[in-house]
Amino acid sequence: MWTEQENNLLKQLEETQKNFWNIDRGTANFLNMLIKLYGAKNGLEIGTSNGYSGIWIAKALKENGGKLTTIEYYEKRIVLAEEHFKNCKVDDAITIKQGSALEVLETLDDEYDFVFIDANKREYVKYFEQISPQVKKGGIIAADNILSHAEKVQTFVEAISSHPDYQTQIIPFPAGLSVSYKIK
Numbered sequence: 566m567w568t569e570q571e572n573n574l575l576k577q578l579e580e581t582q583k584n585f586w587n588i589d590r591g592t593a594n595f596l597n598m599l600i601k602l603y604g605a606k607n608g609l610e611i612g613t614s615n616g617y618s619g620i621w622i623a624k625a626l627k628e629n630g631g632k633l634t635t636i637e638y639y640e641k642r643i644v645l646a647e648e649h650f651k652n653c654k655v656d657d658a659i660t661i662k663q664g665s666a667l668e669v670l671e672t673l674d675d676e677y678d679f680v681f682i683d684a685n686k687r688e689y690v691k692y693f694e695q696i697s698p699q700v701k702k703g704g705i706i707a708a709d710n711i712l713s714h715a716e717k718v719q720t721f722v723e724a725i726s727s728h729p730d731y732q733t734q735i736i737p738f739p740a741g742l743s744v745s746y747k748i749k
């Protein structure tokens with residue numbers, strides 16, 4: 566799936582995983598497979614950092630003929646992400662939106678079939694409330710740090726788990742990943 570050069574870059578990024586709060590490789594690989602399995606095309610990521618998760622997500626969306634929009638407010642991380650997206654040849658399938666996530670979300674009017682939440686943990690529930698009407702039936706909302714930041718994301722977990730439109734499962738990857746399928 567990855568060329569030797571791309572895999573070397575991913576391995577290099579994994580060495581600084583803690584500095585950039587990146588998801589682990591297993592979670593990234595799982596999201597990549599999940600997107601390919603159900604053929605998602607229009608993706609949204611909240612929390613780009615240096616682009617590690619975005620590379621894996623965009624690679625799968627691109628293979629499905631789709632694209633990713635990703636949100637980040639730190640200029641320095643965006644510069645790094647742009648470079649990494651280019652080196653992994655997914656830059657043509659990614660749009661980076663710079664700004665505060667809740668403000669950027671207000672400007673988006675697309676419908677999405679894959680959303681990955683990985684920014685300010687206390688704001689997860691607000692991201693969910695804001696983006697949910699734009700998630701297509703059959704789409705997925707995944708969120709990281711569900712176990713590692715359980716207290717901070719509690720309102721989100723309660724809201725999405727009890728929501729009649731979603732079927733949710735928490736998967737015990739190192740940080741804990743929630744996967745919610747929009748059933749109606």
Ligand SMILES: C[S@@+](CC[C@H](N)C(=O)[O-])C[C@H]1O[C@@H](n2cnc3c(N)ncnc32)[C@H](O)[C@@H]1O
Binds near residue numbers: 664
């Ligand atoms: C956990 S890191 C994202 C890691 C990335 N998803 C990955 O796995 O490679 C969270 C990122 O979200 C950004 N962030 C946090 N709160 C934000 C907000 N309210 N608006 C935009 N970006 C935000 C941070 O600057 C940080 O780079």
